[in-house]
Amino acid sequence: MAKISTSGTGTLTKALSEKGKTFFSKILPWLISGGLVCYVVLTEDMMAVAEALGKGNLILFLGVAVPFLLSLLLLETIFLFYGFRWFAGAGELRDLFRARAATYLLTIISIFVGLGGLIIYGNRRYKISYSMGTTIVLNELLHELASQCGLAMLVGLALPLLVVPDAALKQINGVMTVGVTGVGIYAAIILVTMVYRHILTEYGTIAIFNPFSDISIQQYAVFLVIKLFQNILYGFFLAGLLYSFGIKPPLIVCVAFMQIIHLTRAIPVSAFGIGVDQIAIIFLFSAWEPADSTGLLLACSLVFTFTMIFGRALLGVPFLKGVFNDLIESSEDKESC
Numbered sequence: 001m002a003k004i005s006t007s008g009t010g011t012l013t014k015a016l017s018e019k020g021k022t023f024f025s026k027i028l029p030w031l032i033s034g035g036l037v038c039y040v041v042l043t044e045d046m047m048a049v050a051e052a053l054g055k056g057n058l059i060l061f062l063g064v065a066v067p068f069l070l071s072l073l074l075l076e077t078i079f080l081f082y083g084f085r086w087f088a089g090a091g092e093l094r095d096l097f098r099a100r101a102a103t104y105l106l107t108i109i110s111i112f113v114g115l116g117g118l119i120i121y122g123n124r125r126y127k128i129s130y131s132m133g134t135t136i137v138l139n140e141l142l143h144e145l146a147s148q149c150g151l152a153m154l155v156g157l158a159l160p161l162l163v164v165p166d167a168a169l170k171q172i173n174g175v176m177t178v179g180v181t182g183v184g185i186y187a188a189i190i191l192v193t194m195v196y197r198h199i200l201t202e203y204g205t206i207a208i209f210n211p212f213s214d215i216s217i218q219q220y221a222v223f224l225v226i227k228l229f230q231n232i233l234y235g236f237f238l239a240g241l242l243y244s245f246g247i248k249p250p251l252i253v254c255v256a257f258m259q260i261i262h263l264t265r266a267i268p269v270s271a272f273g274i275g276v277d278q279i280a281i282i283f284l285f286s287a288w289e290p291a292d293s294t295g296l297l298l299a300c301s302l303v304f305t306f307t308m309i310f311g312r313a314l315l316g317v318p319f320l321k322g323v324f325n326d327l328i329e330s331s332e333d334k335e336s337c
Contacts, residue, residue, distance in 0.1 A: 048295030049302075056299065057244040064240030068233060069311050075230040076100050079143075079223065080118070083136045086219055090126035099125075102323040104316035108309055111266055115140070121323070139215075139223065142189060144266075147227035148259040149182020151235075155256035175256050178263070234258045241304055242285065245296050249288040257284045265308075277305045 077097040084091025099121045107114035119133035128136075156176035235255030242249065249257075261280045281301040289297050 046295075048293075049298045050295075052245065052293070052295040052299035053302070055245065055296075056303070060244040061241060061303070064237055064244070065307055065311060068237040068240075069307075069315055071233055072230065072312075073097070073101055073104075073315060075226060075233070079140060079226045079230070080136075082219075082222060082226070083139055084122065084126070084128070086215060087136050087139065088122070088126065088128045088132050090122075090128060095125060098319040098322045101316040101319040104312040105320070108313055142186065143223045143227045144231075145182055145263075146186035146224055147231045148263055149179045149186070150224075151179070151228065151231055152176070152256050152259040153179030153183055155252050159250075159252055159256065175260055178260060179256075231255075231259060231262065234262060238304070241300055241307075242288075245300050246290060246293070247285060247288055247296055247300065249285060253288075260284065274305055277301050277308075 074097075077093065077100050080096045080100055081091055081093050084096065099118060103114045103117040103121070106117045115137045119130060119137055122128040122133045122136065123130055152175045156179060232255055235251070235258040238258045238261070239249075239251050239254035242254065261277065261284070264280050265276050278298060278301040281304065282297045285297055
């Protein structure tokens with residue numbers, strides 16, 4: 001009897017297993033978002049939510065949202081400009097403005113896909129290595145975390161307890177805990193990068209972290225200040241959104257709580273922050289929802305998610321052609337060399 005080879009079967013099984021894992025990793029965020037949405041739908045009065053959406057002050061919302069989106073794009077571009085210049089010695093403000101806007105469309109998939117688009121743009125446009133591009137992106141994520149946690153901690157410390165309802169004390173304490181933890185992590189990372197060249201290089205280096213050893217404290221401070229302004233801006237936007245629906249927590253609370261919302265929606269376990277935004281906003285601001293109204297917070301959270309996804313994406317559409325032309329010109333230059 002002929003011997004049956006199992007090598008082909010084993011290869012096929014392995015390939016199917018890898019495809020299964022990839023497929024599962026892609027649908028998992030949707031499953032989680034779907035589960036969270038189902039929970040919200042089953043626990044909230046959706047008729048009241050529909051009515052609440054019609055009660056929002058559209059003029060106030062647009063008056064806050066449009067300047068917010070434009071200012072956000074500008075601040076993110078400035079941060080990228082300094083990152084590209086200080087780490088890689090390359091980058092033009094106009095190019096990076098268009099690239100950041102265009103990659104907003106990629107953030108519909110994930111914040112990390114959007115950042116990956118910037119790495120590819122840097123490689124094609126400025127011949128920056130993928131390792132260096134990854135360093136630039138890691139720097140942004142590091143200061144995003146530091147600014148969010150720093151604001152959560154500072155606002156929590158400065159917040160007068162007299163303006164906080166008893167029902168919100170648990171949330172305030174949670175925000176403070178997250179803030180202190182994140183600031184501690186940031187301080188530890190800075191300490192490591194400052195001594196990296198003198199200690200770790202004796203045992204070999206890690207290319208992706210090497211550029212951090214060349215960044216000064218002053219440059220770290222510039223990165224952090226830009227991100228602090230950016231995330232304070234997020235807090236003002238959230239406050240304007242809540243106020244447009246008649247929910248009026250103190251502005252300082254909106255700034256602090258926005259950092260937690262931003263942190264949770266950045267965790268890659270949900271699709272576009274769908275479901276996570278709803279749970280977080282309802283949980284954090286429930287103490288300020290008017291007792292005679294229902295569905296306002298869920299309505300706010302839906303508008304928030306819609307703005308974060310489609311508002312920024314629409315802002316990126318006009319810049320797609322320019323970014324595409326940049327990449328074509330860069331490819332042609334590369335071929336001619």
